[in-house]
Amino acid sequence: xxxxxxxxxxxxxxxxxxxxxxxxxxxxxxxxxxxxxxxxxxxxxxxxxxxxxxxxxxxxxxxxxxxxxxxxxxxxxxx
Numbered sequence: 019x020x021x022x023x024x025x026x027x028x029x030x031x032x033x034x035x036x037x038x039x040x041x042x043x044x045x046x047x048x049x050x051x052x053x054x055x056x057x058x059x060x061x062x063x064x065x066x067x068x069x070x071x072x073x074x075x076x077x078x079x080x081x082x083x084x085x086x087x088x089x090x091x092x093x094x095x096x097x
Contacts, residue, residue, distance in 0.1 A: 045078025 048064035049055045049071055057076040058064040064072045 045076045046072040047074040047076045049073050 045057045045059055046061050046064050047055055048058040048068050050069060055073070057078050058068055058070075058072075059078050059080070061072045064070050
C-alpha cells in the first residue's frame with residue numbers, strides 16, 4: 019500500500035511540473051477601496067505605489083508600447 023501511495027505522489031508531482039511554461043509573469047490582484055480590482059506587477063507595486071492590498075496571484079502582462087503615427091501638418095501658404 020505504501021508503494022502505491024509513493025508512486026501516485028511521484029506521478030502527480032511529475033504531472034504538475036512537466037508542462038508548457040506560462041508566458042505571463044506572475045502578478046498580484048490588487049484591490050483598493052472604491053475601485054475595481056486590477057492586476058499589478060507585484061506585491062510592492064500594489065502596496066507602495068498603488069496603495070492597495072494584494073489578494074490573489076494573477077497573470078500580469080505589461081502594457082505594450084504604442085506605435086507613434088506620423089501626422090501630416092498643413093503648410094501655410096505665403097502671400
